[in-house]
Amino acid sequence: MTDDFKPSIKSRTTEELLAIAGAPKKWNERALKLALNELYNRKVDTKLIDHAKYVEKRQLEFEALQKATKSYQISDFIFNLKGTLFELIFTWELKKDGYLLKAQQQKTFRISLIVVILLVYLLKELLPSTT
Incomplete structure (x- = not known):
């Protein structure tokens, strides 16, 4: 799978990769797979990926609540x-x-x-x- 993203997925920080992995609906499938592969190659704990997904979910819930009460x-x-x-x-x-x-x-x-x-x-x- 080629990494033709700018900046490339491999050159991104671990925090940026966790942000991609935590928000799979915001990214295309190829970027998500590359980010997950890179996190695996960097030996990032899967608990951090799960935490990134949890944080993203909570952020989306917060934004929905803000909209609902605006x-x-x-x-x-x-x-x-x-x-x-x-x-x-x-x-x-x-x-x-x-x-x-x-x-x-x-x-x-x-x-x-x-x-x-x-x-x-x-x-x-x-x-x-x-x-």
């Missing part, structure tokens, strides 16, 4: 009103992407926005025109 803040509306409104109105996959709290807030906001639009329309139709 919410819209007042500062989002103050500093990025257009982007936040665009996301609230037109983004449909917040829940699928793991943003559970944002998806719930989006649902509430959309209902509120529809109510406001209907009220403005009804008021415009019911009040006499001044022109």
Whole structure:
């Protein structure tokens, strides 16, 4: 198996190789095999590889938890009103992407926005025109 990666797998540090071995889904199969072979050649304890996998798993769980609890803040509306409104109105996959709290807030906001639009329309139709 040729090592045509840049930098080559063999030239990487043991920590970098453990990072590759710990995150097999982030790397292609060939890189993973080369990294595992190199770790074996360097006589790295398999417990270190298992620990790298455990650390990566915990990191992914932490990132998923951060996404799930991320919410819209007042500062989002103050500093990025257009982007936040665009996301609230037109983004449909917040829940699928793991943003559970944002998806719930989006649902509430959309209902509120529809109510406001209907009220403005009804008021415009019911009040006499001044022109």
